[in-house]
Amino acid sequence: MKSVSKKLYKEQIKLTKWFAIITGICLLLLVASYFWLHSMLVLVIGAMFGPIFLLLTLVFAGLALATRAKLGQ
Secondary structure, X not given: OHHHHHHHHHHHHHHHHHHHHHHHHHHHHHHHHHHOOOOHHHHHHHHXXXXXXXXXXXXXXXXXXXXXXXXHO
């Protein structure tokens, strides 16, 4: 049971890192669209996907923290 929880925790940490990276990329797209005003597509991509991946990052970070707390018991 402990090894399954440990494996789950590692997977949740990996997903949290990837979602945080993608959120950062979306943030960079939003910043780039501010300086490059002709690219509406960059603005739309950043505005659409940024909040989704930010929410996923927060959810998986919460799940990883809960699993870590469960492992510490």
